[in-house]
Amino acid sequence: MNERIEALRRLQSIDTKLKRLEGDKRYRSYDIQKKQNQIQQKRAELLKISEEIKTFQKSIGIKELDLKSMEADINKLRLQMNQLKTNKEYSAMKAEIGGKEADKSVLEDEILAMMTKYEEVQQRYKVFEKELEREESELKELHKKVETDLKAMENEIVELKKRHDNYASMLDMDTLQNYNRLVSHKDAVAVVSVTNRVCQGCFMSITSQTLNQLMSDKELIFCHSCGRILYLDNGKELEEDKK
Numbered sequence: 001m002n003e004r005i006e007a008l009r010r011l012q013s014i015d016t017k018l019k020r021l022e023g024d025k026r027y028r029s030y031d032i033q034k035k036q037n038q039i040q041q042k043r044a045e046l047l048k049i050s051e052e053i054k055t056f057q058k059s060i061g062i063k064e065l066d067l068k069s070m071e072a073d074i075n076k077l078r079l080q081m082n083q084l085k086t087n088k089e090y091s092a093m094k095a096e097i098g099g100k101e102a103d104k105s106v107l108e109d110e111i112l113a114m115m116t117k118y119e120e121v122q123q124r125y126k127v128f129e130k131e132l133e134r135e136e137s138e139l140k141e142l143h144k145k146v147e148t149d150l151k152a153m154e155n156e157i158v159e160l161k162k163r164h165d166n167y168a169s170m171l172d173m174d175t176l177q178n179y180n181r182l183v184s185h186k187d188a189v190a191v192v193s194v195t196n197r198v199c200q201g202c203f204m205s206i207t208s209q210t211l212n213q214l215m216s217d218k219e220l221i222f223c224h225s226c227g228r229i230l231y232l233d234n235g236k237e238l239e240e241d242k243k
């Protein structure tokens, strides 16, 4: 195989790996972002619940004060009742006390119902708080893991860039410029094989003339349709990159 084409194919294989690594790096950072967003949402939710708890505490406090003053009223009326002279006055007072006691019992039920809800909200707060704690420790772990992964990727990128430069230095200026131009435009794929007379970059058939030029293996041949650099696929895979 033509040395120039071999160097181009290796360049392509290295650059494809580099591109994938850059993508992986971004995704790893997204993972952290996603977790951070989840935690932020949970924190907002927790804050809302704690506001709810405060509101409950306030309302219950107010109702308990109402209850106390109602009890004081009833006690006062009871004392007055003992000093009444006529039966008529006595029954009227008894009815009034009865009405107030009914009100009091309604208020007590309300307070009880509110306490039940209040306890539920408190329970929800505790559960949320635990979840948040867990998510925060997960985030810490994720940070560590992503840091390690990124370091490994960074090392691989440095290594690949060295090899990229090594193969690039084997090419003449013209070829390298062509390659760089194509790789920056054509979905980062500049060098493609021809299999059964079909360009594997755009899947269009090549002409007999192009095929002949490819077989003569002298100059750089470009696909007429997509413009990529072509090589004939003779079934020979690139050996795993030598360093």
Ligand SMILES: [Zn+2]
Binding pocket: 199, 200, 201, 202, 203, 204, 223, 224, 225, 226, 227, 228
């Ligand atoms: Zn093509």
